[in-house]
Amino acid sequence: MRQSQLFTKIRKEAPKDEVSHNAQLLIRAGFIHKEMAGVYSFLPLGLRVFNKVADVIRHEMNEMGMNEMFMSSLQEKEKWEKSGRFDDAVVDNWFKSTLKNGAEVGLAFTHEEPLTTIMRDHISSYRDLPRYAYHIQNKFRNEERAKSGILRGREFFMKDGYSFSRTQEEHEEFYEKMKDAYMRIFSACGIGEQTYVTVSNGGSFSKYSYEFQTICSAGEDTIYIDEVKGIAINKDDFNEETLKDFDFESDTSKLREETSIEVGDIYSLGTRFSESLGLTYKDEDGKAKPVVMGSYGIGVNRLMGTIAEVFADDKGLVWPEAVAPFKVHLVSLAGDNETVRGKADMLYAALQVAGVEVLYDDRDVRAGEKFAESDILGIPYRIVVSEKTDGRYEVVERKSGEVRELPEQEVLSL
């Protein structure tokens, strides 16, 4: 993409009313726009990163045999009354609205109720199980305060996955596999080293669940890491019972305490929703049984914001290759020099033919500003074409700052 056709500009300063570090970085670089507290729009570069993160997730979900779908945001009251979750006294962060006929509707903050209802049309026998579905879509939570940028918003994107199994054993087998799939997702996004499977209290649905916590100073959680086992425990759940059940190290001097962001969680729902919404199947003996469910969440905005915070340096964003908006930032210092411009145009074309995603800074801006802006954007490799370019190209790695002189062939296979 030619930067001269990109509508966003880099801003000299982050907006004064933005207190979150990830949002400051992303707004300044033109990746997102703040619509109001906790509500952000994705600008072209931001959408590219978002889609990369979503595709990493999508790949692993598809590998797990999950079917992708897309559900409505508007939710009818009746379904949620069956599970008891329409009541504001039970769920206090609903956005609600009203149809013209006066009927109250909610904006989905999660999708257990509607998906369980859908599954009633498609599951009737043990032969129809197990089944797995997921979606990646915008959800709504009426947060009282929203000061964490895209880590916790009033409108945000979630990957929600749901499993439907015959028995608790069948459920647990899938659940354990999903734990590994989740770690592959975080590794593929570049934060594998910083992310720990974290045992925690399962909340209202099950006794225990797994969280995925990424070490980051912007986090709201505290975890104790057992370096030997490579897993962590949420500080909130550091009690005798949980320690015993997971055979977790109880001596805090042997554990590392860190501030972290919960980038994902998976938990067992049991028959909580299948019973309240009537999702049953007939077993081999023709006996009706409630379906055993599991839930698998990743906050896609949050994951993107976490990656931004974890890797950014004092110059700006630093994207891991797998989720970068482009792999290469081709910076032309042609000015009025048509020969240099020609060289840069040629390299841009060659990179595209080679399948390298490239943002081409073809603007008439001075070199210092181009380099500073390139650092703010955080694209992994910067290639400079200038009057000095002669056969070899200057390639700067954003992360390390390392400068290499590479021939075209190596540039094309970056």
Next chain:
Amino acid sequence: MRQSQLFTKIRKEAPKDEVSHNAQLLIRAGFIHKEMAGVYSFLPLGLRVFNKVADVIRHEMNEMGMNEMFMSSLQEKEKWEKSGRFDDAVVDNWFKSTLKNGAEVGLAFTHEEPLTTIMRDHISSYRDLPRYAYHIQNKFRNEERAKSGILRGREFFMKDGYSFSRTQEEHEEFYEKMKDAYMRIFSACGIGEQTYVTVSNGGSFSKYSYEFQTICSAGEDTIYIDEVKGIAINKDDFNEETLKDFDFESDTSKLREETSIEVGDIYSLGTRFSESLGLTYKDEDGKAKPVVMGSYGIGVNRLMGTIAEVFADDKGLVWPEAVAPFKVHLVSLAGDNETVRGKADMLYAALQVAGVEVLYDDRDVRAGEKFAESDILGIPYRIVVSEKTDGRYEVVERKSGEVRELPEQEVLSL
């Protein structure tokens, strides 16, 4: 994809409370689920079609130099008050809700106001223009009645594009090009022959606009088609003034009258929003001028529903290849025969390697039911593997019903 892993089943009958033909077809085949009147979720096969349609649109928008982005649904009141459109007396189909602090918010039914506001951060000089942006996302309209399936919903997906130009001339040049891009989109989706550029009254924003009307009995519009010129006029705008301005045939006996669906529209916004929201640029002489805007819409759900209605026959859906959920429906009639199953498995693998998108009916269901269900799904080519299969495969084209016996090599290059 193996059909045994697809969670949706085909329903014997369409739901009784569904009066729309497109929704009946799509619900029965398991492409969509009705959440409430005018609100549908996309099930896995439906999402695949939706994504194909969206990608056709995306391709043409990117070719036009438009930047894809994604904006929030939640909208703050203040922005829309500037344009005068927050008032329910002006726009009567808002869904509105309330933040915890009591502030009223709306759910976007269109995005002129927020995008014009965003552009204030990125456009200041004539050097920053023209600029083009679009998004494909869910929108909300509180329709009093919603009986047209996915043709007109309370929650639906739109591709909205917006152009920002220096002058009316610059705007019109782009606007005319967009007219052609739109026709390429409808042709690529398979409805080119049925779709006409239709001149119409531009409503509140401009004197005239172009609609894109597809002939279909489910439509809400009536058009007069001038076969010689290959364009149409909306019956509502068949008056002396419009006829004269477009030099349109006035003798209705020389025109063909048809019922049609408006699948897209493009119109000039002039400076309506740039003036009310303060989007100006400095021209070469340093003088501030309002940006000239244009708006380009396609209802993605509506386009998908139109394609469904236009091509469906009495057996079920018939998808054009470009937007079909899969290109090939591989139907195995293996039963207990391991040899046949092996052959079908091999062909499934070979098709995938060849890059052919294939739904593999590997279920243990009798032949008649498999064929009937295959017709309901509407995948372009059905390939049957049975005990009779020997070197050549039976390939049935869904649209024509034509049956051919093809060797594997030709099957792989379908």
